[in-house]
Amino acid sequence: MSSVLPQTTPAPAPAATLLCVDDEPNILSALRRLFRARGYRVLTAESGAEGLQVLEQEAVDLVISDMRMPEMDGARFLAQVRARRPDVLRLLLTGYSDIQSILDAINCGEIYRYITKPWDDNDIVLVVRHALERRALEQEKLRLEALTQHQNEELKALNQGLEAKVEERTRQLRALHEAAVAANEKLKQNFLTTIKILSSIAEQRGSNLAGLARKIADLARQIAQQMKAEPKEVQDVFVAALLHDIGKIGFSDELLATPLTLLHGEALGLYRKHPQRAEELLMPLPDLRGSAAILRAQLERFDGNGFPQGLSGFAIPLGARILSLAVDYYNLQEGGMVQRHLRADEAKSLILDAAGKRYDPSVVAAFRQVLDGAGPDDPAGGLELLSGELVPGMVLARDLISRDGLMLLAADHVLDARLIQQVQDFESKSQNRLPIWVKRSAP
Template sequence: MSDTSILLPPAASRASATLLCVDDEQNILSALRRLFRHDGYRVLTAISGDAGIKLLESEQVDLVISDMRMPEMDGARFLEVVSSRWPDTSRILLTGHADITSTIEAINQGQIFRYISKPWDDQDVRLIVRHALEHKQLERDKRRLEALTQRQNEELRELNASLEARVEERTAELRLTHDALAAANEKLKTSFLTSIKVFSNLIEVTEGPRSGHSRRVADLARRIAVKIGLDRTATQDVMLAGLLHDIGKIGMPDALLAKSVSQMNTEEFILFKKHPIKGELALMALDSLRSAARLLRSHHERYDGQGYPDGLSATDIPLGARILAVANDYDGLQIGSFSAKRLTSVEALAFLQQSRGKRYDPQVLDAFASLNDSEIVDKAQKEWALGPNSLKPGMVLSRDLVSREGALLLAADFLLDDSLIKQIRGYTRYEEQSVVIHVRADWIETNTNQKSAINIDD
């Protein structure tokens, strides 16, 4: 079926059309009625223009056939009225050869579909009427489709606007969800790191004056990793390994742990050398610590291959473990865990340099030696040192808060609230000593109106 056939009315619909024939001669009207008898049209007749108008006012007419020459109101005038009042009704003019001027007037003013000259051919008239009705139906279909298209376009615009609003609403919801998840994730990371620091502190409870060793090693290892250019994930693994590098010593005799490595006998040293493997095994079950566990296992390997537990050398040793070895030994030399004699920081650095390419990776030593105060956080510019009574909810610790014995009380990056502030103040009263708490400067800078209420020396 063609597209045109879809728009055309079926034969039954065309046959039900109503025609109005207007002529002042009854025999013409009778002839027209007989002509359309077999086409199934409903045929109305009127003997004047006025009579035709009255019929049009009361009947639904699809097509008008009007004679040109009629008394009182000629065909041109009659069809002009029809065009004005019933523009959807098709109009055909019957005219003689002598009525050319009037025909032109009817075409211009009455906007007729066709004119038929008298005498007419019956088949031509029937065909013209059929074409007129089909043409009018096409116009109706066109208007209907245009109206439908316009309505659908309006609906699409409304739908599009509604969809845009929904998308914006959904995007806002997703953004809020993302922000909430990001905040929750950040809180989890902070809690995770705090837990590691607390656990690291528990490992060192029995070490007395050596307390804080793991935190110092972790911080120094992190700075070296940043200097070398490790990415954020690798740097965090190095720091975590630094915090937990002595976890394998749990369960070893206190007498053994109180000795420096140089003071241990053969049997004690064999037992001591097992702690890297034990430490790795203790952390292997935790996915988030598996990489740190691998570094922990190898932090006593030597660059020349004479270390333990696997005898790895050079770049076969994970870079993070090579970094950890430098940080661990630098602090160990100063606290007496490496040798009985405690070295100064300058002496410890000199010892490391003497073992360049033997114990230690030259690249790591160069990065460590190049560290200077300008690459350490500028505490004066980026943090404030406050007394307990100046703490405010919303402040964030910039450093670990440790007890007089070196035990970790709160980890850096902890968000203070009323409850924690009360606990800190209670602790300082219990200890009966002055405690300085370091907080990020950004909170104070943001809340500039709070500066006047903060007493740094309280």
């Protein structure tokens, strides 16, 4: 049987002494054979009075006493043991379903355990072993506490003459540390301020709106935080978002003002090179290399049809997967991607529809959670989810309807793993996202 105690726990001493008290000789003989065979020293007594005499003469670690004995029952005997030798462990052996007697033994004798007759050899041996292990641990704990107290007193005496010097040195170190922290914080703030200035300068050209890069950066940071990204990664994606257009610094005003869907030929080729140009501009600064790697991959697509390397899936840095979505969400609204300025809900819908194709589905899910916040998604109490967010046990809040008007599943249908897989397969084959609403109260 495996033990929950660490391997360094001291094992009970092989020569631990047990005192068995019972008015039946055959019971005593059985206990003597059982425990002697396992290396224990076994003493016996046929009455409580005799057991107390043995206890006065011998060093005993653990007592096993029968409950029903003439003159002095087990409860009274174990209470006497507790009063005379509180360090001795006490076990009660009973063949009767006498709850009151057992309670008396627990209350008066504070027994460790009670064991019913007939016992199982393995069980009683295990109980005794665990009891002795516990006793050894308690004794070791007391020894270590005493040793610790003694050592602490010695250290206190030694340190009395050093306290003043330590306190003075601590004050000096604290002052130096606070000065270093303040200087470092100022450097960080100046660095970030410089980045924001560069971002603002880049926004002075073309049709870029003042503050757009900051809005993109704030959204990217929120998505990264929603996805539990590391603080350094959150910072890198925030800086990359502020500088996402820095590679366009050499573009003509006409090219900057042209929506992406209208770019062709040489102009489109030049546009696709701006992430690499951004990386080249930032690479000389060691603190910006993480952001530079994000900028290089900002035009990559989750399905592998992006630029410049055609990376797909999780081969694309997380920061780049976040940045591409944040940039597109605002560019759709500001005319940077298509000629028409889309409403925020229209831009959101296009982003959701492109999950698994242009965008990482997990990033899309985090994006939706950031936009939706804690408010209700549906007056009826439903919550709109992506198919990849479904789990067995969820209940549909609305009928599941395809883009062609075909009802696939009725409202109140309980989803299981098979149905969820079918919904995901249907979306994959039709290349359309299904509007999936589930009940908030779903199990």
